[in-house]
Amino acid sequence: DIQMTQSPSSLSASVGDRVTITCRASQSISSYLNWYQQKPGKAPKLLIYATSSLQSGVPSRFSGSESGTDFTLTISSLQPEDFATYYCQQSYSTPPYTFGQGTKLEIK
């Protein structure tokens, strides 16, 4: 199975900061990388699919990019509602479609 390694596991930042979260795949996954946001007690919410495609209704301050097997989620200017846990997920070829371990974004 493909392993996904997220970094950092936790992150403290302030409103207005630019934040990046990285996800590394254990092998090539082409551009089949998705990002989710989850708030406590709630279901995950799809933010970005296929590396850089913004899901409908998601603010444009969220963006995604890739460099080889490294993928990045960037939040250009943190808003209070962005403090949450973020997960990457690969959906390349045959399942299982594994998730990263998550990055908890906290208020500094």
Place this chain on the structure above:
Amino acid sequence: EVQLVESGGGLVQPGGSLRLSCAASGFTFSNYWMTWVRQAPGMGLEWVANIKQDGSEKYYVDSVKGRFTISRDNAKNSLYLQMNSLRAEDTAVYYCSRGRGYSSTWGQGTLVTVSS
């Protein structure tokens, strides 16, 4: 409004069985792959299984193969997860979601607790 509502969770003893259901509404259920994802308490997300539109293809994570069965009834707009030989490590909130690779819509989840 697109909606997924899970049910069927609860407390079950190790070795027991449980059947989860997911009722879909607001979209043409038979047009979509469907997926189950779980989350153990305080832990991350784990992809569990998915099923093709007509049920002809099913995939599972290794840890549930031979114990869990995903199925669907397109006439009833419903997705199911039959869970047998349950273990303590299966304790989690189980989410159903719409999609094959990425999940664009999620239910609220149903909690399964495996304990004696």
